[in-house]
Amino acid sequence: MEAIWKEQSKPIPQESSSCDGNLGNDDTLRECENLVNSPQKVEFKYVAEGRANVVFSIWESGNPTATKGRFEGTLLRVPKATLGVTPCDYETLQAFHENQVEGRVGRQHLVPQILIQITAEVADILHKKRNKTDDSEIRAGYAMLIQDMSASPGYSVLEFKPKWLAQSPIAPKNAKRCRTCAREAFRNNQKRAKGKMVSTPICPLGLVHEDPAVVVDTIKLLTPEWTQSNQKRLSDAFERSGILKKLRELQTKGDPGRALLDNPSDPDFGLAMTLRDCSCYVRMPTDLSDDVEIKLADVDKKNWEEKQTYWQESHWNLVDNGWYTCEEQVDTPIVTECLLNRPPLTS
Numbered sequence: 001m002e003a004i005w006k007e008q009s010k011p012i013p014q015e016s017s018s019c020d021g022n023l024g025n026d027d028t029l030r031e032c033e034n035l036v037n038s039p040q041k042v043e044f045k046y047v048a049e050g051r052a053n054v055v056f057s058i059w060e061s062g063n064p065t066a067t068k069g070r071f072e073g074t075l076l077r078v079p080k081a082t083l084g085v086t087p088c089d090y091e092t093l094q095a096f097h098e099n100q101v102e103g104r105v106g107r108q109h110l111v112p113q114i115l116i117q118i119t120a121e122v123a124d125i126l127h128k129k130r131n132k133t134d135d136s137e138i139r140a141g142y143a144m145l146i147q148d149m150s151a152s153p154g155y156s157v158l159e160f161k162p163k164w165l166a167q168s169p170i171a172p173k174n175a176k177r178c179r180t181c182a183r184e185a186f187r188n189n190q191k192r193a194k195g196k197m198v199s200t201p202i203c204p205l206g207l208v209h210e211d212p213a214v215v216v217d218t219i220k221l222l223t224p225e226w227t228q229s230n231q232k233r234l235s236d237a238f239e240r241s242g243i244l245k246k247l248r249e250l251q252t253k254g255d256p257g258r259a260l261l262d263n264p265s266d267p268d269f270g271l272a273m274t275l276r277d278c279s280c281y282v283r284m285p286t287d288l289s290d291d292v293e294i295k296l297a298d299v300d301k302k303n304w305e306e307k308q309t310y311w312q313e314s315h316w317n318l319v320d321n322g323w324y325t326c327e328e329q330v331d332t333p334i335v336t337e338c339l340l341n342r343p344p345l346t347s
């Protein structure tokens with residue numbers, strides 16, 4: 001699969017469509033799909049799960065030559081069926097990825113994913129390997145092989161959500177917090193009320209700030225354990241790849257005004273919301289001559305019909321209860337360090 005991931009991480013050639021991504025690798029893919037569905041030939045290990053998907057490591061059992069055989073650098077992502085949650089099905093997600101996301105974001109900036117099917121037998125094996133016991137189930141049907149962006153020898157990794165890289169266009173004009181800091185302030189108040197620990201949110205506006213020193217400072221907050229040199233390498237890599245600025249551009253282009261209130265089913269707005277909730281994976285090589293790998297994942301189409309009320313209510317909550325303007329009515333103020341409310345740097 002590694003050769004396929006390499007191929008699929010190349011920019012889409014100008015004259016081709018994004019759908020011809022297999023580029024002669026169909027045989028390998030079918031072999032891998034067959035292997036996934038041959039439980040006597042492969043092993044699975046639970047990695048992690050979010051609200052809608054479960055991720056497993058997969059390898060060829062007893063392969064004497066390589067640790068994971070054909071599944072080197074590969075993970076298996078499967079949907080979980082939960083009562084009351086209706087995520088888009090994987091065929092829809094794959095079509096959205098190929099037709100809406102790859103061309104706009106750039107295939108080179110995305111964790112590649114390939115649609116396969118799993119049998120009921122395999123679904124059952126996977127389900128039993130989960131160490132979370134909620135009401136959700138893993139069922140036979142579509143699954144995805146995805147490129148593994150987790151740590152491996154010679155690499156440090158960072159996984160984070162860039163969230164809203166520009167202010168919401170319908171935030172109050174006198175806002176002192178960006179959408180993400182306002183949302184995190186609200187959430188920290190809820191957590192504190194339950195006696196939970198809270199930390200000061202990292203303002204995402206710092207990641208795309210015009211002052212490179214602010215970008216480095218933001219990266220330091222994201223990677224407190226990294227060396228200064230690696231923090232600077234990451235800042236340079238973000239600048240070179242342009243990925244975060246592209247993300248900000250698509251987030252704002254898809255939500256130019258009152259879309260959230262007036263037209264939340266608009267596909268461009270839907271894409272903006274997806275890109276405000278995607279994950280960014282960074283693999284920082286120890287070897288200084290290797291490139292820093294930065295890719296976005298979880299660029300899943302959202303169920304617009306189901307989510308519009310949640311989106312609108314979240315917005316009005318932040319506006320009406322003073323979370324944007326730092327006027328929240330709480331006994332102890334919530335600390336944020338939003339870039340919107342920081343005095344301009346003097347040089």
Ligand SMILES: O=P(O)(O)O[C@@H]1[C@@H](OP(=O)(O)O)[C@H](OP(=O)(O)O)[C@H](O)[C@H](OP(=O)(O)O)[C@H]1OP(=O)(O)O
Pocket residue numbers: 050051052161183273276277302307311314
């Ligand atoms: O509403 P937000 O901005 O807090 O984002 C939600 C995320 O919270 P976060 O702030 O990233 O911790 C939330 O993430 P968590 O469940 O908190 O990990 C989901 O990603 C949610 O999307 P969906 O319902 O799974 O499609 C996200 O919902 P939307 O992106 O659809 O708003």
Ligand SMILES: Nc1ncnc2c1ncn2[C@@H]1O[C@H](COP(=O)(O)OP(=O)(O)OP(=O)(O)O)[C@@H](O)[C@H]1O
Pocket residue numbers: 047048049050051052053054055075077111146147148149150159279281297298
């Ligand atoms: N390509 C990848 N490489 C390494 N780890 C990954 C990859 N994709 C997912 N993971 C791990 O699996 C976890 C869950 O995956 P994923 O984000 O796809 O689930 P989700 O249900 O979409 O999450 P959310 O609730 O945020 O929407 C991630 O938080 C991450 O730890």
